[in-house]
Amino acid sequence: MYLLKLKFTVFLFVACSSPEYKQKKAHFYVYCESPCQSIQNGKLRVRCSLCKAGAFTVDRDPCCWDDVLRPEQVSGTCQIEGCDHSWAEFYFKCARHPSRGENDSTLPLYLVKSNFKQVQCLACMDIR
Numbered sequence: 001m002y003l004l005k006l007k008f009t010v011f012l013f014v015a016c017s018s019p020e021y022k023q024k025k026a027h028f029y030v031y032c033e034s035p036c037q038s039i040q041n042g043k044l045r046v047r048c049s050l051c052k053a054g055a056f057t058v059d060r061d062p063c064c065w066d067d068v069l070r071p072e073q074v075s076g077t078c079q080i081e082g083c084d085h086s087w088a089e090f091y092f093k094c095a096r097h098p099s100r101g102e103n104d105s106t107l108p109l110y111l112v113k114s115n116f117k118q119v120q121c122l123a124c125m126d127i128r
């Protein structure tokens with residue numbers, strides 16, 4: 001019984017460290033209009049909703065899509081001198097290519113989910 005548990009643990013470690021697992025591990029997907037022109041893994045970023053500076057500390061993490069997509073849901077502190085604004089603005093960046101500056105943002109696809117349970121598609125029977 002003990003050897004069986006050991007083998008399972010080793011298998012899980014190898015599977016979780018594989019490049020395929022790391023690629024499917026994304027929590028967010030975005031449509032990258034340029035340069036990728038495709039659906040990609042996304043990165044969630046935060047900035048001050050007034051001055052648009054990335055030097056912003058949130059009071060709490062977002063806990064749902066409404067916190068991320070709707071304005072004035074998560075409060076915080078802008079670290080830029082002279083800006084006393086206290087609302088966070090969340091945005092997404094494509095994770096595939098390097099950032100192209102502060103205005104580099106893309107559309108989140110909040111209905112697209114990862115297939116962690118390896119369930120077959122009902123239409124094509126594919127598992128991705």
